[in-house]
Amino acid sequence: MDFSNNILGTIGNTPLVKLNKVVAEIDALVLAKVETFNPGNSVKDRMAVKMVEDAEADGRLKPGGTIIEGTSGNTGMGLALVAIIKGYKLICVISDKQSKEKMDILRAVGAKVVVCPTNVDPADPRSYYSVSKRLAEETPNSWYVNQYDNLSNTLAHYEQTGPEIWKQTDGKITHFVVGVGTGGTISGVGKYLKEKNPNIKIWGIDTYGSVFKKYHETGIFDENEIYSYITEGIGEDILPKNVDFSLIDGFTKVTDKDAAVYTRKIALEEAIFVGNSAGACIKGLLQLKEHFKPDDVVVVLFHDSGSRYVGKMFNDDWMRERGFLDENVTKAEDVIKDHIDKELIVVRTEELVSHAIERMRKYKISQIPVVDINGFVGSVDETDLFRSYVADKNVAEKPIKEVMGKPFPIVRLGTSIEDVSKLFTKENDAVLVDLGNGNHHIITKYDIIGAIK
Incomplete structure (x- = not known):
């Protein structure tokens, strides 16, 4: 009988799959190492086992302990x-930019999940680096894994992933391309492959907001390169010990939008349902296409499963909110189509300024049309109210008609975006759209910016 003693025995030996449509522009054989076939649906299963076993062996992790x-x-x-x-x-200490699916899955398999803010410095006590270390110090009989600096991470890929790729390509691999986060995969695989053939090129995929590419090229750790980004699983604002820059031939950076768009392309064009870093890798491959020749064998590693991004990259609303969907927005109706059924929030001339302020707070809006029995007669926005408050601290108890500005311009559903945009001025922050049924909708500067591709 052929079986594993437990689920850990099924880790590794993941397939290589030829890519076709999504890499049609590349004149080489491109093969994907699809790590979703691991039982935890990601490449990280490999190093998780290795790090635990090494910690058990040297006594850092004791029976009944807490990881x-x-x-x-x-x-x-x-x-x-x-x-x-x-x-x-x-x-598990996780940053709040990670998908809800990831958090739910971790809880489902028994982990306690602690969520930390993303947009803080690594040294900040709220960062997930700092919180992890603090919890390890406070928790009896615990072991802090520290995948970034734990070299068992790299060793797992040197011992497993690298040899698998070499064997599966019959030693014909010429390029290895992979997203870089902790650095264990690129360093472990890269070390093994270069020992077999020093001419194999190792390319890292980085993201905007990460320090890797510039540091590799200049040796400068530039804090100006660090800012919040959406792409998950790659890029860092630190230099992990697992990233061996001497093994890496180069980096290319991929935008959040391109990573998200190509994540969906892989599913639609190759029927491979993989995660965000895979999309970044494919776009990175296309950016590097001049480096590949017809006889080359390029292996790209797909880290994890698309199931962890169903609420993000595979959700149209999420993509649309970030301007990642390439939709043809040419008319006023295109801007409002996804929320056209929402009620227009208004305030009446005889209502108090305090009512307008409360409505802005409740609905999280910055401008409100003013109406009377005849229709639209004015408008108020947060700038108007702020100026009025500076001039008169008792303005909240005054009627809206005493502080309102001019009414917002009104356009039809078919009005072009260009014409709508011209109506925005220093004095005017919104435009109303006549829906043709006696109702109206509002377009703000934010809506126009969101429609820009």
């Missing part, structure tokens, strides 16, 4: 599998 790690979700899943099989408790 603590800062993770973007996938390492946590791998550690959860190991913890279940080996009888450990697990605390």
Whole structure:
């Protein structure tokens, strides 16, 4: 009989799959190492087992102990599998930019999940690096994994992933392309492959908001490069010990939008349902296409499953909110079509300024049309109210008609975006759209900006 003693025995030996439509522009054989076939649906299963086993071997992790790690979700899943099989408790510290699916999955497999803010410095006590370390210091019989600096991460890929790729390509691989986060995959695979053939090129995929590319090219850790980004699983605002820059031939950066768009393309064009970093890798491959020749064998690694991004990259509303959907927006109706059924919030001339302020707060809006029995007669926005308050601290108890400005311009559904945009001025922050049924909708500067591709 052919079976594994437990689920950990199914990790590794993931397939190589030829890519076709999504890499049609590339004149080379492109193969995807699809790591979703691991039981935790990501490449991180490999190093999770290795890090735990090495910690057990040298006494850092003792029976009945608690494993603590800062993770973007996938390492946590791998550690959860190991913890279940080996009888450990697990605390995962995760940043709030990670998908809800990742958090739900971690809780479902028994992990305690602690969520930290994304947009803080790594040294900030609220960061998921700092919280992980603090929890490890405070929790008896615990072990802080620290996948970023734990070199068992790299070793797992040197011992497993690299040899698999070499064997599967019959040693014909010429390029390895992979997203870089902790650095374990690119360094472990890169080290093994270059030992087999020093001419193999190792390319890292980075994201805007990360320090890797500039540091590799200049040796400068530029804090100006660090800012919040959406892409998950790649890029860093630190330099993990697992990133061996000497093994990497180059980096290319991919935008959040391109990573999201190409994540969906992989599913639609190759029937491979993979995650956000895979989309970044494919766009990165296309950016590097001049480096590849017809006889080359290019292997790109797909880190994780698309199931962890159903509420994000695979959700039209999420994509649309960020301007990631390439929709043809030419008329006023295109801007409002996704929320055309929402009620227009108005205030009446005889209502108090305090009523307008409360409505702005409740509905999180910045401008409100003013109406009387005859229709639209004015408008108020937060700038008007602020100026009125500076001039008169008692303005909240005055009627709206005493502080209102001119009414917003009104356009038809078919009015072009160009014509709508011309109606926005220093004095005017919104435009009303006549829906043709006696109702109106509002377009703000924010709506116009959101429609820009």
